[in-house]
Amino acid sequence: MKPHLHTGLVVFGLAGALLGCSSDDEAEPEQTTLQLLGYSCQEDAARTSSAADQPAPTWRDTGRNVGVAVNADGLLDPAYAQTVAAEFNQLTPENEMKWEAIEPEPGVFDFTRADAIVSFARDNGMTVRGHTLVWHSQLAPWVEALTGADAVREAMTRHIQTVVAHFRDNFPGVVVAWDVVNEALNVQQGPMGGTVIYRDSVFHRELGDGFIAEAFRIARETDPSVLLFYNDFGVEGTLGAKQVGTYDMVSALVADGVPIDGMGFQMHTGPLDQGPNADDFAANVARYAALGLQVEVTEMDVTLCAVGGNALGYELQRYRYNRLVSACFASPSCRSVSLWGLGDANSWLNDTGCTQGMLTLDTLPAPLAFDDTFGRKAAWWGVYDALTGCTYP
Numbered sequence: 001m002k003p004h005l006h007t008g009l010v011v012f013g014l015a016g017a018l019l020g021c022s023s024d025d026e027a028e029p030e031q032t033t034l035q036l037l038g039y040s041c042q043e044d045a046a047r048t049s050s051a052a053d054q055p056a057p058t059w060r061d062t063g064r065n066v067g068v069a070v071n072a073d074g075l076l077d078p079a080y081a082q083t084v085a086a087e088f089n090q091l092t093p094e095n096e097m098k099w100e101a102i103e104p105e106p107g108v109f110d111f112t113r114a115d116a117i118v119s120f121a122r123d124n125g126m127t128v129r130g131h132t133l134v135w136h137s138q139l140a141p142w143v144e145a146l147t148g149a150d151a152v153r154e155a156m157t158r159h160i161q162t163v164v165a166h167f168r169d170n171f172p173g174v175v176v177a178w179d180v181v182n183e184a185l186n187v188q189q190g191p192m193g194g195t196v197i198y199r200d201s202v203f204h205r206e207l208g209d210g211f212i213a214e215a216f217r218i219a220r221e222t223d224p225s226v227l228l229f230y231n232d233f234g235v236e237g238t239l240g241a242k243q244v245g246t247y248d249m250v251s252a253l254v255a256d257g258v259p260i261d262g263m264g265f266q267m268h269t270g271p272l273d274q275g276p277n278a279d280d281f282a283a284n285v286a287r288y289a290a291l292g293l294q295v296e297v298t299e300m301d302v303t304l305c306a307v308g309g310n311a312l313g314y315e316l317q318r319y320r321y322n323r324l325v326s327a328c329f330a331s332p333s334c335r336s337v338s339l340w341g342l343g344d345a346n347s348w349l350n351d352t353g354c355t356q357g358m359l360t361l362d363t364l365p366a367p368l369a370f371d372d373t374f375g376r377k378a379a380w381w382g383v384y385d386a387l388t389g390c391t392y393p
């Protein structure tokens with residue numbers, strides 16, 4: 001495991017480079033930050049190929065499974081749609097498959113917007129991650145108001161069966177994975193540290209811990225060919241209370257023969273090598289893989305709030321994307337990596353901006369790999385290099 005100092009040195013080196021802190025005078029040819037760091041993943045020809053006669057490479061060209069969260073509205077914008085189709089081979093509906101959107105009233109299903117996304121995927125030769133069947137948030141109010149195990153079980157069963165069967169029958173082979181249960185665990189801070197508990201929800205209140213296993217079994221019965229995932233945030237490393245608790249919970253599901261195929265790590269993170277650091281994430285991927293599960297990075301973004309949207313921040317972001325995407329794909333069990341939004345202007349993090357307590361910082365999260373008008377950021381190259389097997393040191 002590399003010492004944390006490593007990142008500090010890189011930051012220091014980058015800062016020096018970007019601020020022009022060179023001991024020589026201005027006659028010195030300008031070095032790219034990559035050269036200053038002593039590595040080069042791609043020849044310059046590839047980096048400038050958009051200006052040459054061959055087409056610029058895209059993420060999709062690498063053959064890796066690389067996905068993005070999209071909105072039905074976004075896909076109506078030709079520039080957005082073209083970038084999505086060129087760079088990605090997998091989509092996740094950002095909101096359109098959530099319970100409040102798809103079954104707003106009991107037994108009344110509206111697939112219009114979800115179908116628009118899945119049709120786009122099918123027509124462009126892409127797959128879809130279904131997101132999400134059972135979650136405490138963005139739940140239809142009528143579900144939250146249910147009382148009694150029978151009522152909740154009936155609603156959950158009908159919802160999973162109807163939604164999974166809809167895509168199984170109408171778009172065969174396109175929705176390849178479901179986040180069956182999302183964010184079921186919580187961390188409660190006690191005097192001795194964090195304790196993992198099941199998060200309060202109508203499902204947990206009425207059905208107990210077993211609601212998770214029940215949901216997976218219903219999904220598997222409905223479509224035996226789709227991959228079934230548990231998905232959560234803050235569980236990317238190995239050591240924290242929620243990380244240990246989640247691993248134990250998922251291990252128990254596997255041991256009990258519950259039909260779970262994979263673990264989804266949301267990966268909402270920042271530009272520094274922490275929360276998790278890349279080595280710890282790799283160790284976590286390995287222990288889930290050892291359970292026989294596939295793993296995915298499902299909702300990645302790298303907010304710049306801690307460092308600001310300046311040149312240093314963008315280079316750190318590139319580095320961070322590269323290290324984490326590399327860490328996932330280093331495991332044969334890593335099925336895909338998805339980013340939570342296309343361009344920075346599309347990010348859900350803009351809803352809160354960069355706030356610290358009462359203070360709102362004069363910078364934006366800018367957490368994605370494409371800018372507001374879908375131009376490639378430095379972070380794009382960080383991911384591209386990872387997808388082509390080049391990990392930054």
Ligand code: XIL
Pocket residue numbers: 094095182266299348
């Ligand atoms: C977010 C969407 O991006 C927002 O548009 C919406 O307002 C709230 O939900 N974890 C998840 C995602 O599993 O579904 C969330 O998506 C982000 C956190």
